[in-house]
Every structure is written in C-alpha cells, then in structure tokens.
Amino acid sequence: MNDAETMIEVVDLHKHFKDLHVLRGISTTVKQSEVVAVMGPSGSGKSTFLRCLNRLEEPSSGHIYIEGVDILAPYIDINRVRTEIGMVFQSFNLFPHLTAIENIKLAPMSVRKLSDKEAVDRGMALLEKVDLAEKADTYPEQLSGGQQQRVAIARALAMQPQIMFFDEPTSALDPEMIGEVLDVMRNMAKEGMTMMVVSHEMGFIKEAADRILFLVDGEVVEDGTPDHIFNRTTHERTLEFLSKII
Amino acid sequence: MSTRPDNTHKFVRTHPSWSVWLRRPPVVALSFALLASYAVFLLPSAETESSLLFYLNINLFILYVLFCTGNVLADGKKPESLKMLVALALIAIMCWLFYRYSGAEWHRLREFFFNWEKLQGKWWILWQGLEVTLLLAFISGIGSVLIGLLVAILHTLHSPTLNFFLRVYIDVFRSIPMIVIMVFIFFALPFMGISLGSIVTTVLALSLGYGAYATECFRAGIESVHTGQLEAARSLGLSRWKTISKIILPQAFPVVIPPLTGILVAMLKDTAVASIVAAPELLKRARELYTSETNPTPLVAAALIYLMVLIPLVRVVNVLENKLGKKRSR
Incomplete structure (x- = not known):
C-alpha cells in the first residue's frame, strides 16, 4: 500500500446478494499502467468484482484502496473517487437525450466545473482520438454499436481518470465492430493507462494484458501472465474454461 | 415429377x-x-x-x-x-x-333545455364561473405536479421507511373520493377550529388528491429510465441530485407528459366537485342561475361550456399519447 506504483489494492473482498455469496474473499493489487484482464465463466462474479471497486455495488466486507486511500471509509466522498475511475459498460449506456459531444462534456462541466469551451475542446480532442470527430452532434440512436462504445470510452476519458474499467465492452457488439473498439483500448494501454478489463477477447488479452485474473465462483483461482494462463496452466478449471471459449 | x-x-x-x-x-x-x-x-x-x-x-x-x-x-x-x-x-x-x-314531453324540450332568453344578460355569471374553474385548475395543477415530482424523487432514495409513508399518502388519497376529501376539509375541520375558505379547500383537496396520481405517473416515468443510465452517471462521479436532474428527469419527462396531461384534464373536470363546498366555479354559478330562473337551461349551458373547454384538451392528450406510442414502438 505504501508502494507509490500501486493504483488499486483489494484485500479480502466479499459480496453477498441476500443468500448468494458472489465474491468470496478476493485480494489482488494493480500497479500503475498495468492492464489486468478479468476472466471466468458466467456467474463467477467478474462484473460484480469490477462494480464493487467503484462502489456501484456496495461490498459486504473487505478493503479497497484506490491510490492508497481506503474508499470504504465513512469520510470518503465516493463521487470524488469515481471521477478517478472511468467505466465502460457492456450496453454502452450513453445518455440518449444528449448528442455525442454533450454526453462527453456533461460530467466535466457539472463535476469538474469546466467552462463550456474547455469541455467542448477536451471532448472534441477525445472524439478525434476515437476517430469520431464528425459524429459530435449525432444522437446515440443514430450511431452504430461500435461508435456508441467509442463515444462511451471518450466520455469516461473526459474526466481524465487514472484508472479505466471495462465491463465486457465488446460483448454487445456485432463482430465487425469489435475491432474498432479494441483498437481504441489497445492505444490506451500503450499510452500507459491503468486498466481492468472484463473480457473474453483472447487476441486483445494476449496482446495487451499484463496479467489475467481468473475468477471461478467468486474466488481468484489463477493470477498470471497471459502466456502462463493460455499456454502453461495446469489448473483444471482454467483448462476446462479455455477449452470452451477457444 | x-x-x-x-x-x-x-x-x-x-x-x-x-x-x-x-x-x-x-x-x-x-x-x-x-x-x-x-x-x-x-x-x-x-x-x-x-x-x-x-x-x-x-x-x-x-x-x-x-x-x-x-x-x-x-x-x-x-x-x-x-x-x-x-x-x-x-x-x-x-x-x-x-x-x-x-x-x-318533447314539445317542451326547447322551453326547458334551450331557453336562451332566460340567460340573456346573465352569461357573464357563467364566464365568471369559468374563470374561477380555470384558476382553480391552474393552481391545483401546479400544486399536484410539484407534490408528484417531490414524492416521486423521494421515492428514488429507496429508503424503506420513507417509502412506507409515501405509499400511505398515495394509497390513502387515491382511495378517498375527491368529494369526501373536500367535504371533510370544509365541513369537518372547522369543528377542530381549522376553517379554510372554499377556494383554499378546493385547491388543497385537488392538489393532494391529484398529487397522488401525479406521483404514480412520475414514478413510472422515472422507472422507465434504464438502470444503466443511473450507473453510467454515477460512475462519472455525478452526484445523486445531478443524476436525477440531468439524466433521469430529462428522459422521464417525455414518458410522463401524456399521462400527466390526462391527469390534469381529469382534475379540471373534478373542479366541478368544488360546487359542493360553494366555491363560485362554473357548475356552482350555473346551479345558482338554475334556482333563480327555475329553468335547467343554465345547466345545459354549463355542460356545453365544459365541452368546449375540455374537448380540445382531451384531443391534445390523445395526440400526445399516440406520439409516445410511436416513439416507443420505434
């Protein structure tokens, strides 16, 4: 925790939904600029794990340290924590009543108190980055899934977060649109963003991820490099899962 | 083959x-x-x-x-x-x-129902009544929308204790007939030393009663917004209030407007109940004329005036509902 390079530290995280014990004591650390892929069979708690880390779900017990600060402490303003963590969702969740640029500038203006001009400048630069500058004034329903997801990434980046969470960012996309979203994510990884990605995109993970957390039934069964997990693992559950998705 | x-x-x-x-x-x-x-x-x-x-x-x-x-x-x-x-x-x-x-007695139809001579020089009484009716509806409309919005937003806090009391308010005022609320406020409360005028009684009763309906309407609108919207807003660090005012309500309003307009039209009609507590609205004034002229023509005139005012509004509600239907099915 004293290591300045540690961005996220999770200690013995538990989550119950009524009788369901979804997360059973997860502990891990994520260093600065590290890209961590979270994999596991459906129902293993991958999404819940990610959503606990910015308290979209309230953890039942355990500790979460973001940049060394215990974010479960009562004196923490979770909204300020969330400005440091961008999140991208499976179903994009763009605001349908706002155009692309309005989607992006909303949070910087109302949370970071940027002026309209600053927010638009920042937003246009980000749209440029995800290659959608010409779609700035388009409403989400007129964009394809891939375009919507790229706008969603730009919206998250507009808060200039230290960390980015991706919750199955390509699962709701048509196959031909997956590439454009993964390209954007690859570039972010290259630029040194700290990322946690719930995904089963093998190609992307092999290339961009530094580590894979393999979750089964709310527990980390394996934690290793992609090379280790994909090529040299001997763990029974991991092998079973990999045989199914390849 | x-x-x-x-x-x-x-x-x-x-x-x-x-x-x-x-x-x-x-x-x-x-x-x-x-x-x-x-x-x-x-x-x-x-x-x-x-x-x-x-x-x-x-x-x-x-x-x-x-x-x-x-x-x-x-x-x-x-x-x-x-x-x-x-x-x-x-x-x-x-x-x-x-x-x-x-x-x-069909041959006396005109004499009883359409005896416009009886109303000569007295139309202004009915117009005055209409003014009071519209004023009552306007103020109570604002009142019920404000109550509805407030209660619906409080509902999004998902506090079980608070929700229990909100539920009690909604259920109680949706269950009591409007006329009973008015009569209670106007004729029963004075025994406790609380005397409210007929106008205040009407506005209070209509606001509380239709506020309960408006609440249900706003609540449905807010619930129609996908939870992903809330999560996206919260994950960007937007506060609870900013999330409601910038994300939830703008998306809920188009859904809420048609049924809410319907509720407000129903409330405009229910202002006629206020004649029971002697509020000088349209029906009350028509009944006064009916008594003084001993002829039902003023009642027919009042009915026609209600029609003239409400038919266009009812059509508007219909158009709004169709628009929403089209938007939803898209």
Missing part, C-alpha cells in the same frame, strides 16, 4: 356456416326490408296502454335491429361507407324509439 395427393379433405369446411350465408347482399337487403315492415305494421302506437306484450314487442324489434346492423358491421368485406351508413341508421332508429315511447 411426383403427383401430390389431394389434401382438400384436410381443410374443407365440416360444418355449415350461417354467417357466410347471412352476409350475402340479397339476404341483407331482405332482412332490412323485413325490419322496415316490422316497424310499419307490427310496432304498437305510442298511445297504446302499456302491457307485457307492448314491451315484449318493442324489445323484439330492438333485438332485430341489432341483429341486422350487427350482421353488416361484423362483415370485414363490406365497405366502410356502408357500415357508417348502417351505424347512423341504428342510432337514428334508437333515437326514434326513445322519442316515441319514452313518454317525455
């Missing part, structure tokens, strides 16, 4: 269909001719002494009318213009039967 076995027997009609036969144009024409002759030869005259046979005869005639017209209206193949004609004929026949057999 293989020869296919004859499958006709699988689909051929196994029992006779009367409806097909009955709907042939010559049969329809014949049944209407029979209907006309029934009216001419078999119906009793209005002066006949009432007896069981008298009522039986008229009832049989009505059944036959319904049978003939229903036969045409239910036929998908007949042109709409013909159906419209038959429907109008049905209405005309029913009106004629009522005219002939109700025993009402």
